[in-house]
Amino acid sequence: MPLSPLVPVLAAARDGGHAVAAYNVIQIEHAEAYAVAAERVSLPVVMQISENAVKYHGSLRPIAAATLAIAEACTQPVVVHLDHAESVDLVEEAVRLGLTSVMFDGSKLPDDVNRETTARVVALCHEAGVSVEAELGEVGGKDGVHAPGVRTDPRDAAQFVADTGVDALAVAVGSSHAMTERVAVLDTDLIADIAAVVPVPLVLHGSSGVPDDGLVAAVRAGMTKVNIATHLNQVWTTAMQRSLEERPSVDTRKYLGAARDAVADEAARLLELLALRP
Secondary structure, eight states, rough: OOOOOOOOOHHHHHHHTOOEEEEEEEEHHHHHHHHHHHHHHHHHEEEEEEEHHHHHHHSSHHHHHHHHHHHHHHHSOOEEEEEEEEOHHHHHHHHTOOEEEEEEEOOOOOOOHHHHHHHHHHHHHHHOOOOOEOOOOOOTTTGGGGTTOOOOOOHHHHHHHHHHOOOOOOOOHHHHHHHTSSSOOHHHHHHHHHHHHOOOOOEEGGGGSHHHHHHHHHHTEEEEEEOOOOOOOOHHHHHHHHHHHHHHOSSSHHHHHHHHHHHHHHHHHHHHHTTTTT
């Protein structure tokens, strides 16, 4: 199936009152797991390559090429998305390589510079048919705009979208990046308030720290894209360790395959959860 930009996938989810899961690709097996999950439950998926993953691999091209190939072979709609890109040059490379969506992260920039740069990113991406997600620039703590105490102001969010023309907006409503326990409590009233005034789909970052019932409540309140990374990394690591303990092997396919299968199972479950399937 042809790759999809982010806009139509989120529009369909928003119209249907549910959400789409976005998962991070670090190794090629991650992308394979997400494709399997999407096909198993017949739902679209967003495969995300973060700027940190690009640094890990040394460049975007190899992991992007593999992810794009896996996505194109999937029978369900797949968005291949550059996540948390702080470099405009990296955004431009992603567009050249054929990624269908980018998240420009200007949250460390002064607010006016963030808005100006984000608008420039939107213009260059839209010219190529690429969707753009972004976030406001108020920085709070080591986790920036997604530190536990930071909250997005609905009026500021609406103005940011008007100023930049972004297609989706990441908002701070109580989650935090890299949480290893699912204990975060989201402000669903704030989600609903933001959704009422912001004309584009809302994105939840740091979703690994949110329990299932919290994710469902967030979707019902107006969240449309839900990013999940650390939780699936935990699933991956646990499965790999268990495989090595039960069947020690120097054949990397054995334990990486076990990790891939476990992640596919959990990714499929979460896709259905966010789709609000009974």
